[in-house]
Amino acid sequence: MGKTLQKIKVSTVKEMPKNLGKTVTIGSQEIALFHLANGEFRAIENRCPHKGGVLVEGIVSGDHVFCPMHDWKISVKNGKVQKPDNGCVKTFNVEIENGDVYIVL
Amino acid sequence: MAKQKLALIGNGMAGVRCIEEILKIQPEMFEVTVFGSEPHPNYDRIQLSNVLQGATTIDDITINDWNWYKENNITLFSGETVMNIDMAKQIIYSDTNREVEYDQLILATGSIPFILPIKGADKKGVTAFRNIEDCEKMIEYSKSNKKAAVIGGGLLGLEAARGLLNLGMQVEVIHLSEYLMDRQLDPTAGKMLQRELESQGMNFHLGKQTQEVLGEIDVKGLRFSDGDEISADLVVMAVGIKPNVQMAQKCGIPVNRGIIVDDYMQTRIPNIFAVGECAEHREMVYGLVAPLYEQGKVLAKRICGMEGKAYEGSVLSTKLKISGVDVFSAGEIFEDEQAKSIKEFNEWNGTYKKVMIRNGRISGAVLFGDTTESNNLLSMINKNAEVSEYLEVGASEGPSVSLVTTMSNEDIICGCNGVTKGDIMTAIESNGLTSIEEVKGCTSASRSCGGCKPLVGDILEMTLGADFSESNQKESICTCTTLSRDEVVAEIREKNLTHTREVMNVLGWNTSDGCSKCKPALNYYLGMIHPVEYEDEKESRYVNERLHANIQKDGTFSVVPRMYGGVTNPDQLRKIANVADKYNVKLLKVTGGQRIDLFGVEKEDLPSVWADLDMPSGYAYGKTLRTVKTCVGENFCRFGTQDSIGLGIALEKKFERVGTPHKVKMAVSACPRNCAESGIKDLGVVGVDGAWEIYIGGNGGTHLRAAELLCKVKTSDEVIEITGAYIQHYRETANYLERTSVWVERVGVDSIKAITSDKQKRIELNQRLNEALSVLQEPWKEIIESNAIQTGLFQKVKIPAISNK
Numbered sequence: 001m002g003k004t005l006q007k008i009k010v011s012t013v014k015e016m017p018k019n020l021g022k023t024v025t026i027g028s029q030e031i032a033l034f035h036l037a038n039g040e041f042r043a044i045e046n047r048c049p050h051k052g053g054v055l056v057e058g059i060v061s062g063d064h065v066f067c068p069m070h071d072w073k074i075s076v077k078n079g080k081v082q083k084p085d086n087g088c089v090k091t092f093n094v095e096i097e098n099g100d101v102y103i104v105l
Numbered sequence: 106m107a108k109q110k111l112a113l114i115g116n117g118m119a120g121v122r123c124i125e126e127i128l129k130i131q132p133e134m135f136e137v138t139v140f141g142s143e144p145h146p147n148y149d150r151i152q153l154s155n156v157l158q159g160a161t162t163i164d165d166i167t168i169n170d171w172n173w174y175k176e177n178n179i180t181l182f183s184g185e186t187v188m189n190i191d192m193a194k195q196i197i198y199s200d201t202n203r204e205v206e207y208d209q210l211i212l213a214t215g216s217i218p219f220i221l222p223i224k225g226a227d228k229k230g231v232t233a234f235r236n237i238e239d240c241e242k243m244i245e246y247s248k249s250n251k252k253a254a255v256i257g258g259g260l261l262g263l264e265a266a267r268g269l270l271n272l273g274m275q276v277e278v279i280h281l282s283e284y285l286m287d288r289q290l291d292p293t294a295g296k297m298l299q300r301e302l303e304s305q306g307m308n309f310h311l312g313k314q315t316q317e318v319l320g321e322i323d324v325k326g327l328r329f330s331d332g333d334e335i336s337a338d339l340v341v342m343a344v345g346i347k348p349n350v351q352m353a354q355k356c357g358i359p360v361n362r363g364i365i366v367d368d369y370m371q372t373r374i375p376n377i378f379a380v381g382e383c384a385e386h387r388e389m390v391y392g393l394v395a396p397l398y399e400q401g402k403v404l405a406k407r408i409c410g411m412e413g414k415a416y417e418g419s420v421l422s423t424k425l426k427i428s429g430v431d432v433f434s435a436g437e438i439f440e441d442e443q444a445k446s447i448k449e450f451n452e453w454n455g456t457y458k459k460v461m462i463r464n465g466r467i468s469g470a471v472l473f474g475d476t477t478e479s480n481n482l483l484s485m486i487n488k489n490a491e492v493s494e495y496l497e498v499g500a501s502e503g504p505s506v507s508l509v510t511t512m513s514n515e516d517i518i519c520g521c522n523g524v525t526k527g528d529i530m531t532a533i534e535s536n537g538l539t540s541i542e543e544v545k546g547c548t549s550a551s552r553s554c555g556g557c558k559p560l561v562g563d564i565l566e567m568t569l570g571a572d573f574s575e576s577n578q579k580e581s582i583c584t585c586t587t588l589s590r591d592e593v594v595a596e597i598r599e600k601n602l603t604h605t606r607e608v609m610n611v612l613g614w615n616t617s618d619g620c621s622k623c624k625p626a627l628n629y630y631l632g633m634i635h636p637v638e639y640e641d642e643k644e645s646r647y648v649n650e651r652l653h654a655n656i657q658k659d660g661t662f663s664v665v666p667r668m669y670g671g672v673t674n675p676d677q678l679r680k681i682a683n684v685a686d687k688y689n690v691k692l693l694k695v696t697g698g699q700r701i702d703l704f705g706v707e708k709e710d711l712p713s714v715w716a717d718l719d720m721p722s723g724y725a726y727g728k729t730l731r732t733v734k735t736c737v738g739e740n741f742c743r744f745g746t747q748d749s750i751g752l753g754i755a756l757e758k759k760f761e762r763v764g765t766p767h768k769v770k771m772a773v774s775a776c777p778r779n780c781a782e783s784g785i786k787d788l789g790v791v792g793v794d795g796a797w798e799i800y801i802g803g804n805g806g807t808h809l810r811a812a813e814l815l816c817k818v819k820t821s822d823e824v825i826e827i828t829g830a831y832i833q834h835y836r837e838t839a840n841y842l843e844r845t846s847v848w849v850e851r852v853g854v855d856s857i858k859a860i861t862s863d864k865q866k867r868i869e870l871n872q873r874l875n876e877a878l879s880v881l882q883e884p885w886k887e888i889i890e891s892n893a894i895q896t897g898l899f900q901k902v903k904i905p906a907i908s909n910k
Binding site: 054 | 155158159160271273429606616617618619620621624625643644645646647648651652656658659660708893896897898900901902903904905906
């Protein structure tokens with residue numbers, strides 16, 4: 001009963017400004033997709049473990065996003081909440097192909 | 106002299122800590138052999154709940170890595186369990202038939218989790234929460250299963266439940282008692298904890314006894330004694346632990362609940378000792394790390410043949426390690442005939458404090474919501490302090506004074522590792538330490554649960570004294586740099602820097618991309634310095650300013666259209682009503698600034714909401730002029746002496762949209778009755794017969810402050826000219842995020858008077874402000890007309906559920 005991975009096209013590189021996020025809903029899963037300054041794309045669960053803030057609207061700096069609710073700092077690479085706060089959010093794999101952005105579920 | 110043979114059974118925190126203590130005293134005296142059933146070196150079991158919660162990783166919780174054993178010439182047999190001890194010959198036998206002789210033997214076999222003896226407890230998907238394997242199993246299960254049930258609403262159960270929530274599972278917690286953590290908390294604190302955890306998403310089944318685990322091979326659910334059932338794919342049993350004493354008992358070592366030891370951790374058998382969770386001392390078995398480390402110290406001295414203090418038992422204290430939940434409990438917690446309590450319950454803040462007093466002395470405490478006093482209370486409980494000492498500390502303490510200043514050098518700061526305030530101060534002074542991490546590396550304080558980090562920070566601040574205050578005087582704009590606001594602004598002007606990234610690079614930021622503090626600040630300073638050339642960086646703006654709406658806690662937005670001077674008309678009201686209907690607006694509210702706020706608008710609907718409103722942005726989200734509040738004024742009011750509405754509208758039209766260090770609120774009242782509340786605004790105007798008074802630096806919010814009179818002028822035009830100079834001076838000299846109330850207090854109202862009363866300066870300031878005003882666009886209109894901005898910033902992607910079987 002193994003799960004098969006699915007690649008879902010969610011955006012294009014061109015329409016996503018750097019250092020900003022896009023809200024992607026797949027089924028009931030809400031995902032924050034980020035275009036980082038170094039060109040990489042990263043995707044994490046769009047809910048801060050603190051009070052459920054929408055991370056997609058946070059300020060992005062390097063590999064981190066700052067939750068717009070209470071400024072928790074969260075790594076968009078591994079989903080970890082940075083000290084002094086604790087917690088983590090799910091991460092999702094992102095693939096780029098021919099200028100299209102895919103999330104792998 | 107030949108080395109003595111020392112063997113340790115149990116490669117966990119208590120036993121290995123004891124070995125560490127022994128090596129500190131007598132590094133060369135023993136040949137040490139360690140047996141451990143788990144296939145890992147010694148790790149910090151307490152941190153497993155943080156691993157599960159995702160705050161740390163299994164790699165990071167190792168206390169003694171493989172090298173440590175090598176470097177200390179310790180023979181380690183990991184993944185090997187001792188089966189028997191020949192106490193006459195002094196030989197131990199492992200499950201691989203290994204024989205090891207000993208001169209002295211330490212039993213530190215720890216505990217085993219208690220598994221309820223109920224039907225189905227052996228099904229696949231039932232686990233305890235005790236070791237790395239359990240932790241890995243839960244993480245694995247969470248990847249393909251949704252529903253978890255945790256049996257046990259104690260410390261461990263709740264930490265496991267929080268971890269499973271973080272792993273994306275739905276979590277049901279089943280607890281036998283009527284309230285949570287009933288061994289550490291009273292019902293009041295237990296209920297507060299329940300409410301907090303419910304708000305985090307946990308579901309509770311209290312007063313429920315689990316009777317059966319349902320399912321065929323895999324777990325499917327639970328049935329309770331009252332017949333109720335719930336479904337579950339994973340069941341975590343966290344109902345308690347019991348000392349792991351089976352092997353000792355079999356060998357004939359006297360055992361009650363745990364292995365019976367005296368005040369020096371010696372069992373009733375010569376040359377055999379026991380330490381940690383498996384040991385029973387004065388009829389107490391301890392399951393928390395601090396007492397175990399204390400026992401380890403006593404035993405180490407004993408084994409090295411030194412005279413040492415006897416172990417006399419410990420006061421139990423607990424902190425719950427769930428982020429956002431502060432719970433502390435120590436000593437006795439229930440009142441009786443002799444034990445009375447002092448309670449403080451603040452329902453508004455969600456804090457609760459109960460201090461127990463027996464025979465006039467502090468005997469226990471429960472804290473919820475705010476645990477800053479926990480170390481202080483624990484130390485009072487440990488030394489059995491008189492109640493007067495507690496009351497004195499409470500009375501003398503201002504809110505900003507840290508507890509550490511009132512503690513004595515012997516007081517324990519780090520309960521887990523037994524580090525005193527004096528130890529930390531000595532380490533800071535003799536090693537020149539400056540950070541919590543350095544103190545941790547040097548003294549072990551905050552190495553285990555980390556709860557004492559704030560206190561360690563306070564001690565650093567207290568000990569470094571002058572050095573600390575010196576570095577505080579120059580306040581850097583954030584931790585990415587050591588430069589102050591004035592230095593950064595001067596460098597931008599001097600070096601003609603034009604982008605935030607350029608500022609960070611040229612001025613040597615210690616991060617490559619800044620943080621949520623410096624990015625918006627630099628964006629503001631650059632825009633203030635180069636008003637025409639600078640292109641505002643949307644990604645350096647806080648979400649509200651980037652999307653031109655106010656984010657709400659559920660991720661929706663609120664929309665406030667501009668109504669100059671708080672004056673509206675039937676046409677505007679009809680449009681607002683139509684939009685509210687069309688977009689299913691959840692709440693319509695009149696704001697404190699005399700505007701109408703539409704709540705609950707989805708991000709992707711914002712551009713069309715604005716298009717339908719066809720009104721300018723009210724900038725309710727901006728670091729700019731928010732509103733000019735006005736009273737009715739001379740046209741209707743029988744007391745009005747001036748046209749307050751007219752002046753208010755003129756001010757708002759003139760100064761709207763220009764960026765300021767923080768929000769700016771204004772008001773115009775037509776008489777000293779001051780119905781528009783001009784006395785608590787960043788700039789307030791009050792009409793008197795034939796003149797206007799201008800007040801500055803008022804605040805009605807967090808920094809309640811009455812505005813001070815700046816000057817009195819005759820005409821509306823003069824009000825606008827003075828206001829322009831004042832705003833521009835504020836823009837040029839205040840720190841980003843510094844309200845005028847703070848700024849006016851810092852620079853002094855007289856210095857501002859000197860500027861605004863100087864005609865030449867006034868003209869120049871207004872010229873610079875007009876330049877900045879000249880390039881501003883109405884933001885909602887700009888977005889409505891730009892497909893690129895709508896796609897990049899406002900559109901969400903929605904993909905229907907995918908089948909994934």
